[in-house]
Amino acid sequence: MNNKAIGVFDSGIGGLTVYQALKKRLPQENIVYLGDTARLPYGSKSAQTIIRFSMENAVFLMEKQVKIIVVACNSASSYAVTHLQQSIEIPVIGVIEPGAEAVAKLNVRRIGVIGTTATIESNAYKNSILDKKPDAQIISQACPLFVPLVEEGWINHPATDLIIKEYLLPLKNKNIGALVLGCTHYPVLNPAIGRILGSEICLIDSAKTTADKVFSILSSLGWLNQPDHTGIDTFYVTDFPERFKKVGEIFLKRSIDEVICI
Amino acid sequence: MNNKAIGVFDSGIGGLTVYQALKKRLPQENIVYLGDTARLPYGSKSAQTIIRFSMENAVFLMEKQVKIIVVACNSASSYAVTHLQQSIEIPVIGVIEPGAEAVAKLNVRRIGVIGTTATIESNAYKNSILDKKPDAQIISQACPLFVPLVEEGWINHPATDLIIKEYLLPLKNKNIGALVLGCTHYPVLNPAIGRILGSEICLIDSAKTTADKVFSILSSLGWLNQPDHTGIDTFYVTDFPERFKKVGEIFLKRSIDEVICI
Numbered sequence: 245m246n247n248k249a250i251g252v253f254d255s256g257i258g259g260l261t262v263y264q265a266l267k268k269r270l271p272q273e274n275i276v277y278l279g280d281t282a283r284l285p286y287g288s289k290s291a292q293t294i295i296r297f298s299m300e301n302a303v304f305l306m307e308k309q310v311k312i313i314v315v316a317c318n319s320a321s322s323y324a325v326t327h328l329q330q331s332i333e334i335p336v337i338g339v340i341e342p343g344a345e346a347v348a349k350l351n352v353r354r355i356g357v358i359g360t361t362a363t364i365e366s367n368a369y370k371n372s373i374l375d376k377k378p379d380a381q382i383i384s385q386a387c388p389l390f391v392p393l394v395e396e397g398w399i400n401h402p403a404t405d406l407i408i409k410e411y412l413l414p415l416k417n418k419n420i421g422a423l424v425l426g427c428t429h430y431p432v433l434n435p436a437i438g439r440i441l442g443s444e445i446c447l448i449d450s451a452k453t454t455a456d457k458v459f460s461i462l463s464s465l466g467w468l469n470q471p472d473h474t475g476i477d478t479f480y481v482t483d484f485p486e487r488f489k490k491v492g493e494i495f496l497k498r499s500i501d502e503v504i505c506i
Numbered sequence: 507m508n509n510k511a512i513g514v515f516d517s518g519i520g521g522l523t524v525y526q527a528l529k530k531r532l533p534q535e536n537i538v539y540l541g542d543t544a545r546l547p548y549g550s551k552s553a554q555t556i557i558r559f560s561m562e563n564a565v566f567l568m569e570k571q572v573k574i575i576v577v578a579c580n581s582a583s584s585y586a587v588t589h590l591q592q593s594i595e596i597p598v599i600g601v602i603e604p605g606a607e608a609v610a611k612l613n614v615r616r617i618g619v620i621g622t623t624a625t626i627e628s629n630a631y632k633n634s635i636l637d638k639k640p641d642a643q644i645i646s647q648a649c650p651l652f653v654p655l656v657e658e659g660w661i662n663h664p665a666t667d668l669i670i671k672e673y674l675l676p677l678k679n680k681n682i683g684a685l686v687l688g689c690t691h692y693p694v695l696n697p698a699i700g701r702i703l704g705s706e707i708c709l710i711d712s713a714k715t716t717a718d719k720v721f722s723i724l725s726s727l728g729w730l731n732q733p734d735h736t737g738i739d740t741f742y743v744t745d746f747p748e749r750f751k752k753v754g755e756i757f758l759k760r761s762i763d764e765v766i767c768i
Contacts (some may be wrong), residue, residue: 282555283545288657293544293745389665392654395550403651403668410665483555 245467249274249478250458251310253301256284256481257488258391258428259316260495262339263477265451266314269459272469275477276308282483285391286319287360287427294362298324302332304480304506311467314458315339318359318426318450322366335461342457343424343450344372350446352421354381358411359426361386369426383418387411387427394429395491399436408433408440422446432494479503507729511536511740512720513572515563518546518743519750520653520690521578522757524601525739527713528576531721534731537739538570540768544745547653548581549622549689556624560586564594566742566768573729576720577601580621580688580712584628597723604719605686605712606634612708614683616643620673621688623648631688645680649673649689656691657753661698670695670702684708694756741765 250270252263256279263277278301280286286294298320305313312335313328315321321338328336347355357369364386373380389407398404415423423445425431431449438447462468469475481488485503492500512532514525518541525539540563542548548556560582567575574597575590577583583600590598609617619631626648635642651669660666677685685707687693693711700709724730731737743750747765754762 282551284550288546288746288749289544290746388658389651389654389660392651396650398651401672403665403672406665406668410663484550484552487550 245311245465246469247274247473248309248311249276250312250314251276251278251305251308252314252316253278253280253298253305253320254317254428255279255286255319256281257395257491257495260492261428261431261449261451262314262316262454264496265455266458267475269455270462271475272471272473273475274469275475276305276310277477277479278304279479279481279488281481281488285360286317287362287391288388289362291323291362291366294320295324295327298328299331302328302336306332306334310334312337312458312462314454316428318428319362322363322368337454337457337461339428339450339454340368340372342453343426343448344369344376346450346453347422347424347448348373348376348380350422352446353379354383354418354420356415356420356423357382357384357426358387358423358430360391361388363426369424383415383420385411385415390433391427391429394432394494397494399432404433404436405440408436412437412441416441416445420445422448425449480506482506507573507727508731509536509735510571510573511538512574512576513538513540513567513570514576514578515540515542515560515567515582516579516690517541517548517581518543519657519753519757522754523690523693523711523713524576524578524716526758527717528720529737531717532724533737534733534735535737536731537737538567538572539739539741540566541741541743541750543743543750547622548579549624549653550650551581551624553585553624553628556582557586557589560590561593564590564598568594568596572596574599574720574724576716578690578716580690581624584625584630599716599719599723601690601712601716602630602634604715605688605710606631606638608712608715609684609686609710610635610638610642612684614708615641616645616680616682618677618682618685619644619646619688620649620685620692622653623650625688631686645677645682647673647677652695653689653691656694656756659756661694666695666698667702670698674699674703678703678707682707684710687711742768744768
């Protein structure tokens with residue numbers, strides 16, 4: 245298993261924040277990334293459809309002989325991870341559990357959770373945080389306009405600030421101590437969100453904790469690659485490789501060599 | 507052919523503006539509407555993918571025995587109509603040609619065209635308007651945030667006004683005399699766009715002209731339904747019938763009885 249790749253899928257490009265955390269934590273690992281750009285976004289779609297798409301993505305990654313699958317999409321993690329774990333023989337890990345663990349460890353009781361409509365309606369974060377911290381008070385808010393804003397590259401725009409205020413000031417007014425960024429696109433908005441919420445609210449995203457979890461699973465199974473290996477990555481998309489490359493640069497702050505359209 | 511239905515497809519819900527114009531112009535006709543909500547939006551996707559999805563939608567409508575297919579989506583009309591016309595035996599009509607005809611008739615030379623990234627990059631409106639009015643000056647602008655704003659229902663929101671200004675003031679400053687709303691979602695923003703552009707710029711959408719064209723094709727073929735018939739409509743979606751019903755009300759300003767998920 246050791247030199248097999250880590251499989252990562254997302255509805256599109258947001259999963260690159262998780263990819264980047266994996267690169268940092270596991271530089272020796274090869275990564276196969278699949279962005280389902282022909283059918284994105286997932287966050288406005290039904291549980292049934294998200295599960296079907298996720299299953300198809302997992303089958304593609306299995307054909308690439310990956311040793312673990314990381315569901316780097318909050319909407320897919322909310323609905324499809326249990327289903328995938330039951331259907332697939334290799335380990336499957338989503339981003340909800342790691343994100344919930346990270347926020348549950350903080351010394352705060354009032355916790356805001358934001359995400360796509362699908363993620364918020366699933367209550368996946370709420371249930372997972374309450375499992376770990378039964379006295380937590382969870383205030384959830386779907387923010388469907390954040391993804392299009394990030395994809396349009398409007399990171400510092402007055403309209404973005406107005407939209408953030410509309411979605412997040414009610415959470416601030418309820419005195420949340422931490423905010424879970426329950427969508428892989430949202431960390432790109434961190435500076436703008438910080439400007440509006442102030443520095444006293446801790447922003448949590450799942451990327452780093454997810455990478456830690458992948459490390460611990462692979463290491464416990466003895467499946468880590470040789471430490472002197474430099475990981476080689478392959479990017480697949482179901483549509484529009486040029487756009488993936490272009491918007492990917494906003495996420496990675498570096499260029500991507502090749503993106504293969506399947 | 508007479509009592510067969512008119513088939514209409516869109517990537518999702520926006521095509522309801524065209525559906526509504528058809529109802530008004532052709533109240534005696536039955537309509538089968540398909541919204542491909544599992545794979546929406548089309549406007550951020552590639553020509554190849556849009557053509558593939560459109561072909562699949564057309565096949566579904568053909569199975570429902572429709573007598574004509576109306577591509578009620580600007581992105582799909584931009585890329586797929588010629589392809590569909592060549593592959594399908596019944597008439598196929600898109601929204602670009604009717605929209606271009608409507609604006610070309612006006613006594614204005616500087617014409618703004620807005621739409622999704624796919625529609626604008628296709629140059630379909632530009633080419634079609636220049637065909638009809640070779641001295642026209644076309645100024646095009648993709649407005650990828652308009653669709654999510656409409657779907658979020660932010661019709662009268664300060665953020666919406668700011669976003670409209672960002673996209674459209676450069677067109678106003680170039681003294682356009684008319685603006686083609688090259689996306690079936692955009693007419694919902696008419697009041698906000700009018701507020702910002704002022705009443706001297708004429709807003710054109712394709713819905714009414716498309717309905718006129720369908721009328722003239724059916725009538726020239728002798729395929730119109732009996733005039734005393736009251737059209738019966740069926741709505742199909744590929745995902746999330748509840749959301750289609752809910753957002754559909756913003757478009758139709760009335761409730762939709764039943765939406766079938768295929």
